Amino acid sequence: MRRVALSISDLTVKIGGKEILKRINIEIPERRILAVMGPSGSGKSTLLRAINRLLDLVPGCEVSGRVRIYDTEVYSSDPYKVRRLTGMVFQVPNPFPNMSIYDNVAVGPKMNGLVKDKRELDDLVRWALERAMLWDEVKDRLKDPPNKLSGGQQQRLCLARALALRPKLLLLDEPTANVDPINASKIEEALRGLVESHDITVVFVTHTPYQAVRISDYVAFLYMGELIEFGLTQEIALNPKHELTMRFLKGEA
Numbered sequence: 173m174r175r176v177a178l179s180i181s182d183l184t185v186k187i188g189g190k191e192i193l194k195r196i197n198i199e200i201p202e203r204r205i206l207a208v209m210g211p212s213g214s215g216k217s218t219l220l221r222a223i224n225r226l227l228d229l230v231p232g233c234e235v236s237g238r239v240r241i242y243d244t245e246v247y248s249s250d251p252y253k254v255r256r257l258t259g260m261v262f263q264v265p266n267p268f269p270n271m272s273i274y275d276n277v278a279v280g281p282k283m284n285g286l287v288k289d290k291r292e293l294d295d296l297v298r299w300a301l302e303r304a305m306l307w308d309e310v311k312d313r314l315k316d317p318p319n320k321l322s323g324g325q326q327q328r329l330c331l332a333r334a335l336a337l338r339p340k341l342l343l344l345d346e347p348t349a350n351v352d353p354i355n356a357s358k359i360e361e362a363l364r365g366l367v368e369s370h371d372i373t374v375v376f377v378t379h380t381p382y383q384a385v386r387i388s389d390y391v392a393f394l395y396m397g398e399l400i401e402f403g404l405t406q407e408i409a410l411n412p413k414h415e416l417t418m419r420f421l422k423g424e425a
């Protein structure tokens with residue numbers, strides 16, 4: 173029996189008094205992938221940032237309702253604990269420019285005391301780079317700076333950096349929007365591998381219906397801050413209930 177990894181109930185987000193997300197309800201079991209879709213400005217990034225409390229950093233932002241990650245009530249827990257449960261990858265690859273490839277992945281576990289010695293750290297760095305499908309390409313140049321990598325490799329490095337903190341929930345905001353198709357398919361393969369073989373649940377934003385259908389188990393469609401459709405990807409792809417979802421899936425919206 174799979175546990176519920178992420179439960180969002182009646183989540184409403186206002187910024188500067190304007191409702192950006194309206195009473196969102198979503199629940200997904202562990203080790204599943206949720207694709208969040210919807211037109212530009214519909215609130216997809218805001219939803220991701222509500223899950224890991226990055227919205228705390230936005231002035232004038234009010235959040236009501238509940239977000240729970242396993243047993244952790246996100247809005248009544250220490251934000252530090254919430255960030256430890258979640259990892260995030262952004263649309264534009266943002267490796268730490270002044271650190272080596274190795275250190276980009278190692279710095280988080282070192283600062284958070286996740287490893288007891290150098291050997292454990294080396295193992296964790298390798299594990300994360302392997303899971304991000306990058307190890308073979310960088311194993312002989314771990315001391316290089318990240319700007320020697322292609323954009324797609326840098327994005328996989330950011331994925332490895334997030335994974336090295338062993339998150340339970342991985343949040344990705346259009347992770348393949350700025351990478352070529354080969355890198356995009358490596359990232360997709362990495363995400364499927366993570367939920368199938370590791371104890372990780374994934375929520376990612378995408379504008380690409382094919383990508384959502386290829387790799388997600390669940391989809392959530394947002395429109396002007398409302399969740400207009402949510403459910404199993406296969407069911408929604410075959411039988412979307414909402415006209416807008418249908419158009420979106422056909423690439424018309």
Ligand SMILES: Nc1ncnc2c1ncn2[C@@H]1O[C@H](COP(=O)(O)OP(=O)(O)OP(=O)(O)O)[C@@H](O)[C@H]1O
Nearest residue numbers: 187188192210211212213214215216217218219230
């Ligand atoms: N920090 C902020 N201050 C004011 N308004 C904001 C802020 N962040 C988001 N918004 C507004 O919230 C709405 C939703 O934005 P959000 O970035 O979540 O949409 P999105 O669906 O991710 O869009 P896109 O696909 O273009 O990235 C938009 O109207 C946006 O202008």
